[in-house]
Amino acid sequence: MILNMKDLLQVARENGFAIPAFNISDYSMFNGIMEICEEKNAPVIIAIHPDELKHITSEMVKGILERVNNSKIPAVIHLDHGASIDQIINAIRTGFTSVMIDGSLLQYEDNVDICKKVCDLAHAVGVSVEGELGTIGNTDSTETTAPEDILYTNPIQARDFAERTGIDCLAVAIGTCHGIYPKDKVPKLRIDILDDIRKEVSIPLVLHGGSSNKDSEIEKAVEHGVNKINISSDIKVAYYNKMREVLKDESLREPNVIQPPCVEEMKKIAAEKIKLFKAENMAMLY
Template sequence: MLTTGKVLLAVANEKNFAVPAFNISDYAMFNGIVDISEEKNAPLFVGIHPDEVRHIGVDVIAAMTQRAHRSSVPIAIHWDHGATYQEMLTAIRIGFTSVMIDASMKSFEDNIAISKKVTETAHAVGLSVEAELGTIGKTDSEAEDGSDAIIYTDPADAVTFVRETGVDSLAVAIGTYHGLYPKSLKPELKLDLLKEIKDRVQIPLVLHGGSGNPDDEIAQSVKLGINKINISSDIKAAYHMKMREVLADESLREPNSIQPPCIEAMKVVAGQKIDLFEATGKASLY
């Protein structure tokens, strides 16, 4: 069932679980993520970053929306970390059902202005909007953009931001980084800050940079009000580590020989995340 992010997160917010948002970069990965979500009977955000859209091509989105329509679980096709209003128009035009506008690196006032404009446009055509307040860290050049140092979300600013923009969900900065954590960097979430933000804004909250954080912290963040968790690096690392193993056999050349074991390795990691977020079986709630 193809649906919007607002529909997915309204149930997650009410029932206190987090919907996984898996970023994919090719159609084989997409099929694998849908398959494991169906096996787990879990709702799903298919996250696609603008760089990933450019990589796979906009025409693939139509095939994804058709697959989502046929799925036994609710799926939103989500434009992840859109940077401009023009990108949001592109997302609407090519079939996304959920968009994220990320103006977190701009001033507070500019972030409000562009997020409000995107929300008004998206709501007019029935799409849901996520925005970001505060900044996520960045570990390497392979990850989505971020800042060298985290700027934590201010709870009072969050109240103003949600009121002024009308966004459906809010990505908050509570201590995560995009990418895989180096050994020199210890993942640590400010759970007290999360609790304060959730108490004050109450709308669904989103955790970006969810790869590599301790499972106990992630589980606690779900209990405290995180309703969507983005996972990109963990599943891609599993996929491509297995691919490196498979390609050790130099006689292989066909994608249908090379990719299936890579997809299975990715599905193992994705399945663990679905369980951790308490999303398993929750598709029955929709």
């Protein structure tokens, strides 16, 4: 059952849980995520970054859409961190039901402007839009961002941003980083800032980059109003670490032998996230 993000997250908002947005990079990963979400009767967001989309190609999205349409659980196909209007238009034409336009590194008024333009074109065809305000850290490259350098979302500005753009959900910066934290850095969520944002903004809130945060912090974020949480690094680490182990047997060459144990390891992590976000059995609400 395919939905757009607005309809999917509204139910989560009303019932106090968060929906996992799992980034997938190939069909085996995608199918494994669908299997575990069906097993746990959990709604899901299939997130695909433009780099991932370039890798899997738009043609594979047609297969993803068919698989989702044949499933009993509610799901969204979401473009994660779209960087341009062209990427957004391509995603909509491909069949995505939700898009994110990430203008968080732009000047505030430029961020407002591009988000409003995307909302105008996406809403016209029933596609929902996610925006981002503030900047979270990054540990995915050599140029890492320390927690103390994060630009936290301003709650009053968040209200203005939501009202002027018309976005359907808002990604906020409260102390997370993309990727896995180095061992010498300890992430910490600012639940106080989250509470202030929640008071000012009525649309669902999104948390990006929570892979290294304590489960207790993520659980508290859900309790305090986060309704969508992006998961990429955690499931990919499980998937590819297992693949490295499997490939020690140099005689293996068939994907149908190599990939299944990797998918199973990924599914274990996904199941933990579903439970942590309180999304298990919530598909029954749709």
